[in-house]
Amino acid sequence: MTDETEDEARHRAKMAKRKAVQDAEVASKTIAEKGLLIVHTGPGKGKSTAAFGLVMRALGHGWTVGVVQFIKGAWDTGERHALDRFGEQVRWHSMGEGFTWETQDRARDVAAATRAFDKARELMADPAIRLLVLDELNIALRYDYLPLAEVIETLKARRPDLTVVVTGRNAKPELIEAADTVTEMTLVKHHFAAGVKAQQGIEF
Amino acid sequence: MTDETEDEARHRAKMAKRKAVQDAEVASKTIAEKGLLIVHTGPGKGKSTAAFGLVMRALGHGWTVGVVQFIKGAWDTGERHALDRFGEQVRWHSMGEGFTWETQDRARDVAAATRAFDKARELMADPAIRLLVLDELNIALRYDYLPLAEVIETLKARRPDLTVVVTGRNAKPELIEAADTVTEMTLVKHHFAAGVKAQQGIEF
Numbered sequence: 001m002t003d004e005t006e007d008e009a010r011h012r013a014k015m016a017k018r019k020a021v022q023d024a025e026v027a028s029k030t031i032a033e034k035g036l037l038i039v040h041t042g043p044g045k046g047k048s049t050a051a052f053g054l055v056m057r058a059l060g061h062g063w064t065v066g067v068v069q070f071i072k073g074a075w076d077t078g079e080r081h082a083l084d085r086f087g088e089q090v091r092w093h094s095m096g097e098g099f100t101w102e103t104q105d106r107a108r109d110v111a112a113a114t115r116a117f118d119k120a121r122e123l124m125a126d127p128a129i130r131l132l133v134l135d136e137l138n139i140a141l142r143y144d145y146l147p148l149a150e151v152i153e154t155l156k157a158r159r160p161d162l163t164v165v166v167t168g169r170n171a172k173p174e175l176i177e178a179a180d181t182v183t184e185m186t187l188v189k190h191h192f193a194a195g196v197k198a199q200q201g202i203e204f
Numbered sequence: 205m206t207d208e209t210e211d212e213a214r215h216r217a218k219m220a221k222r223k224a225v226q227d228a229e230v231a232s233k234t235i236a237e238k239g240l241l242i243v244h245t246g247p248g249k250g251k252s253t254a255a256f257g258l259v260m261r262a263l264g265h266g267w268t269v270g271v272v273q274f275i276k277g278a279w280d281t282g283e284r285h286a287l288d289r290f291g292e293q294v295r296w297h298s299m300g301e302g303f304t305w306e307t308q309d310r311a312r313d314v315a316a317a318t319r320a321f322d323k324a325r326e327l328m329a330d331p332a333i334r335l336l337v338l339d340e341l342n343i344a345l346r347y348d349y350l351p352l353a354e355v356i357e358t359l360k361a362r363r364p365d366l367t368v369v370v371t372g373r374n375a376k377p378e379l380i381e382a383a384d385t386v387t388e389m390t391l392v393k394h395h396f397a398a399g400v401k402a403q404q405g406i407e408f
Contacts, residue, residue, distance in 0.1 A: 044387040046244065046254035053250075053257035053283075060285030079257075081264030085289045106215055182393040183248040189386040 342372025
């Protein structure tokens with residue numbers, strides 16, 4: 001056996017393994033028959049953007065989609081304009097105007113969060129909706145603006161064909177436990193770059 | 205000072221800090237004047253979906269967007285249908301048909317990756333395009349199907365108003381160093397849930 005043949009065999013084995021991983025990833029992207037509870041958390045970017053990507057994919061499949069924004073401003077005008085192309089397929093509710101980092105009034109925040117979650121319940125009860133995004137709900141839970149146990153029970157009791165996506169930093173452990181899929185978005189640029197610089201400091 | 209007032213002061217201070225973080229996040233979501241090099245990597249979900257979200261947002265802003273898929277199948281039909289709504293605003297090229305985990309033929313893979321990157325260069329040279337997604341380019345780099353240094357030089361030499369998003373697991377350190385923003389998507393569900401179960405094992 002020549003070196004080249006060994007290399008080829010190694011490459012073949014590695015690629016067969018890679019194919020299995022890739023097939024699994026592609027399979028996981030198929031829209032599920034069973035509705036999932038999905039959480040996007042962590043300090044990095046992409047939590048709301050990936051949820052928005054899921055919304056656009058679902059719209060592309062012809063689904064009706066609900067979005068409740070617990071904080072105003074997390075989705076920008078470009079996202080709104082893209083959603084506008086889908087007209088009645090999108091039920092959009094921006095409920096977070098009154099939150100404390102704007103108003104610094106806790107009672108008002110609790111009321112705003114409660115209204116937003118009431119809207120979420122209403123959308124969950126609408127059989128036309130197959131995907132519901134509760135954008136930045138984690139913030140309302142983090143500050144105890146909503147009763148955690150009740151929220152989780154409500155999410156768990158969703159219709160079997162409804163997928164719910166919850167976004168925001170600092171997802172509660174109880175929510176993570178209830179979820180089917182949790183992705184943490186971490187910003188790696190800075191500490192990694194610092195490591196590279198240190199190496200250069202050694203080398204030069 | 206009553207307890208309630210102290211609580212209120214603490215809440216106020218915490219919320220002022222939270223507002224600063226939130227304002228910074230919202231500001232960071234504004235489409236940049238300067239084109240960025242953005243990398244989505246890590247083993248978790250959401251890498252391509254968040255890129256797709258950026259595409260839809262850019263389309264909503266009226267931009268023309270390019271997408272080169274280095275692996276077939278990473279974006280599904282729902283995503284394609286959503287993009288179809290934007291007609292000529294989207295330049296879509298799926299180039300990854302010949303990759304090794306399908307064909308197990310390295311020479312063919314190198315040729316496919318080279319064709320895909322040639323297409324990327326062509327789109328980078330088109331002044332109409334403001335956002336370019338190189339989906340799963342990291343895979344082609346990981347297996348040395350493309351010359352890393354040349355790819356990075358090409359990405360760094362992009363027009364100042366062009367944002368490029370590179371996705372895929374196992375981003376090369378050199379790419380991370382060259383990037384403006386790097387997000388790692390990590391699947392946290394399983395090990396976190398295991399931790400919760402261990403705690404329950406102690407408690408019950």
